[in-house]
Amino acid sequence: MRQLRWILTTAVLCGANAWAATPMPMSPANGSSPSGIDPAGIDHSVKPGDDFFRYANGDWLKTAQIPADRSSTGTFLKVFEQAEKDTAELIRNAGSSHPAAGSSARKIADYYAAWMDTTAIEQHGLTPLKPELAQIDAIASRQDLAQVLGSRLRADVDPVNATNFHTENLFGLFVAQGLQDPSRNIAYLLQGGLGMPSRDYYLSDDPHMAAFRAKYQTYVTALLKQAGIADAEAKAKTVIDLETKIAKAQESLVDSQDVHKANNLWRVTDFAQKAPGLDWATYFKAAGLDGQPQIDAWQPVAITGLSALTVSEPLQAWKDLLVFHTLDHGAALLPQAYADLSFDFYGRTLQGTPAQQPRWKRAVGATNVDLGDAVGQLYVKHYFPASSKAAVQQLVKNLIAAFNDRIDTLSWMTPATRQKAKAKLVTLRVGVGYPEAWRDYDSLEIRANDPLGNHLHAEKFEYAHQLAKLSQPVDRGEWWMTPQTVNAVNLPLQNALNFPAAILQPPFFDPTADAAANYGAIGAIIGHEISHSFDNTGAEFDAEGRLANWWTPADLAHFKAAGQQLVHQFDQYQALPGLHVNGEQTLGENIADVSGLTIAYLAYHKSLDGKPAPVIGGLSGDQRFFLAFGQAWRSKIRDDALRQRLSTDVHAPADFRAQTVRNIDAWYTAFDVKSGEKLYLDPKDRVKIW
Template sequence: MPTTVARRLNRNLLFLALACSLAACKPSTDTATAPAPTEAAATAPAIGVDLAGIDKSVKPGDDFDAFANGTWRNSATIPDDRSSIGTGYEVQKKAEQRNADLIKGLAASNPAAGSDARKIADYYAAYMDEAGIEARGLQPLQPELAKIDAIASKADLARVLGSGLRADVDPLNATNYHTDNLFGLFVAQGLQDPEHNVATLMQGGVVMPDREYYLSNDKEMMETRAKYLEYVTALLRLANVAEAEGKAKDIVALETKIAKAQSSIVDTQDVHKANNPWAMADFAKKAPGLDWNAYFAAAGLSDEKTIVAWQPLAITRLSALVGSEPLEVWKDYLTFHALSRNADLLPKAYADLRFGFFGTTLQGTPKQKDRWKRALDSTNNALGDAVGKLYVEKYFPASSKAQVEEMVRNILAAFAERVDTLEWMTPQTKAKAKAKAQTMRVSVGYPETWRDYGALEIRADDPLGNRLRAEEHEYKHQIAKLHQSVDRGEWWMTPQTVNAVNLPLQNAMNFPAAILEAPFFDPRADAAANYGSIGAVIGHEISHGFDDTGAEFDAQGRLANWWTPEDAKHFKEATARLAAQYDAYEPLPGLHIKGEQTLGENIADVSGLTIAYLAYKKSLGGKEAPVIDGLTGDQRFFLAYAQGWRSKMRDAALRQRVLTDGHSPGRWRAQTVRNIDAWYDAYGAKPGEQLYLAPADRVKIW
């Protein structure tokens, strides 16, 4: 993932990961997208679901996703500049157009120099200046290239590596474990110290999305590696690097060694393997090879007493590679990374080469997004809160905020009632679960405080410099938190992001304004549709507080075991059955979903849908829901849920999702309904149908 400065993709619903592939997007990867309702649905807000998208030739009990979305999928076309489409994509298009209107309006209003509005307008204008970018060539990147070229010792190498450290990973809020820098930094409260922020170092160093792209013997992966070598070679040649072919082979060989040194996604997800605070002196002892004093000094971290090593074995191995691999190979590696990471703001030939690999090869996308869309993405990454403040002022009414906050209260209340009914859970664990739910901080729409961009220099004639300065500004913001009180209300997404997130360390949730739009949320729609769509989103995020990771954190966000052994045993047995359920799904021939890798999101889907359904029934006040267009309230509820996950995805993007992401693809998330008893009553699924599970085999967690 190219280094971005927007708040990161979080432990989230992942709507835009499909769309990009809900915040800044990796060139490789999460957001699971789902498409919007058809015109017919838009004219029938009372029902809130897309009747025209249903394929009535499919039995709901055989494939509920195909039943709910089959007709839509058969006619839907993925735009040439996309790897997928879905409901999240349609909602994101609305946010995108609104952002475009806002930013173009700013430029026309000639805002005051130094104001946030001026910075937004200038950043966007600079990105759009294609003629200026062509004329400047590689000149804007020369300072970085010169710094690399001047490396004459391993101490110099450590300083350059340290100066490039960025806060571009997030192991707890996000499924964002990737950085092409050798290491990435995450700053948040300590795992067992909710009063103080700590710095966490995570593995990185490869350009392709995950270590599997370098190590797998799968035929498609081997073909991808061959195309990657072609990309590295072509980019070096374009930059007039001597002996490009030989250097490209050395670079890919080094990245392969880095991939072998890395921990797997499943190991990275295990928070108990991550709680490794190292004193600063420990790094030289436990991870020799890298000059850590020089590295941390260049990274501005010399004053820290301890830094957490999230993947300690990987950090040790990566440091050893710094010591063992030739200096010239590292210099070539850094040169290539600098070119590749910044190619979209270099002349068109560089941008086209990058897109050819990351867009077409990795995602199957034939056409690059229009430049104005890329400019919007980059502006939002650099100045997310400044744009977001304007966005909510214009597009997010107080009435929507109040209505969603009421739904959140209802769903939290339903969760507490559900805990009381769990026969398998002991009273002491129930009390702690309810306490955690009751103290959960829920933020809807936008943060209470906004970022200050006063120190960030933005120039209308320096697009690459703008982004590099914005990345550095974000990094300085993050490391400054190390010397401040923990902000319990910190937001990790911008308001204009179509996504939602649970924050286990803060015991909190963020629901940005941009996701609170139809069909996810429509203030005019029937309650069944709203609870089945945005209600399930809310339930999903609440449930993250009690999934395989969230259940490890107490009400204060402290890593603590609050389960009795009996309760923990039941929980692990139930989640193991859910992992096995997803292991059986086969999105592409021979490629199965990884049930363990996606377990946290799958737990949140099952539990969140359960809670949302209970809250929906509670909202009826004991009355029967009306039948609308021949559908009962329960039928509309489950239909809205499945249509929220409708998606259509290119095979290359689907493969990347399955291999690298903690979220299952949307088509299989829609099948979550097979674990909910009420779905069987609503749609009459019977033994012998493909989704049917006997009552004892349905996974019930919360």
């Protein structure tokens, strides 16, 4: 399901798992200087032209420690850690004034309190899951199976939080405007059905993946045994065998990114013919989709293959799978033994994280996911003043102006394409800080003594919200991130950008800092998101978000050739011994990094208004600009977590994203990079798209 989300909602960073940040002073005490960069983190023993990431961050890397409860650390985590503290304070204080029953503040307080009540959780045992388990036990026919599968369809709406995927459901739902008809919302049906992060974990010959499969068998067995299920070992083998067949039926991440392969509007009555096996009439009725005239089958080959499995595989195998997925999905809010088993596999084994996060951190994270806008309103009130919003809006205007100027100077672009590009830029809708309209949680039932029930209610509430969009006008102002999210997103279908309040904080943005640092950090991020509207996916959508390539054949050929240069460049990067970055899989994000950095640099110089940049701390303006970019991608990650991201993420690892500078001519001048140094590219090999 994540494949479609990354195409239709393209975030600057995946897996940040972060929501909020409070303003931090730019001072030597927190690793910054008046220049807006961290001079102490620079490793002067490394030539910038050999490894810019380690030049910018090498001394920091030597001493940086990944927290025991994290799979990585770096700039984004620095902001996130402050977020945990401040967001937790907002959530804990939500009930201090004894808010009225049913109010958002009451729901926030009750949701958090229930999550923290471990005594009640132990007492409840599996009771919160008994209705679901009984429903599975009652499956006696293929029609029953279709009804249960349909009733469990959930919406995939979170562009950031990997813990909120619903891949364990056989299919997933995404609701947005149509690819060819931007005037109405449609439902997109997506592949799912796996307990591990991606199909590679089941099918890859890599020895590490084989080891993960063996440990997964141990986990599935242990979880079933913990629930008192007989023949747990045999049932675990059945579950994994079925998931392996599901993985074989799924389409790859690269194929799933091809929007043209995904443009498959099927009438509801067509599914039985095009994807025989599943009782689709029963399934769609149970899912509340039976009244839809058409549904987009995003991965048609996978949907056909998954449907066939519902009849080719024994009914009992499906029941075993559903029981495991039900336990697995609820494990964090079941008694501690279940939560420990889940963390041991998904945290320690798959990501190499030694320690589970303290419960308050997990409770804060869950509250932010399930009551995101309610917490977001509190966050904006406390931590995002109007002055910050105005400053960022001005910076955005400068970047858009620079992009517009750049379009005028592209020698390879024909007038017809240039006109279309400008039309798309003019209509680009940029949201800064928070949405214009907040979500209403009045109908969401939250109880102070039912943590798992609260989460399940929240999932159904979100699903109902998404279904309701199918009968409503398209909302071009819709936000896909909460204000307390440390990230940013481009929405090709809406031709819109969201920059949540939380990322608009130091060290990414500080209205009192030097312009070079602001443009190199948040400016490159904003430029990244703007350029997504013109990358290999964005170029497929016109100004109204309609699937319609607006390039002339000659321009498209140039664009694709430049993209292939970038594919080759990133294919060369070895992230782990024998394991390289997939340049095709990460192409859209890499294009956005190159283009965003290019535009941010031009906008920075435009902001100087013809005046020379000051030298601060012995560094020129250009040096500070590029260092701010390199330090924004400061990161240290555990090997197993990196392996997972290489398999599931459309973003290249952070250290290679920092090396994007090698495509910018000005970087060579700023750091006197010479031929023969490892990052040096001949001018003809430097990728220039925008």
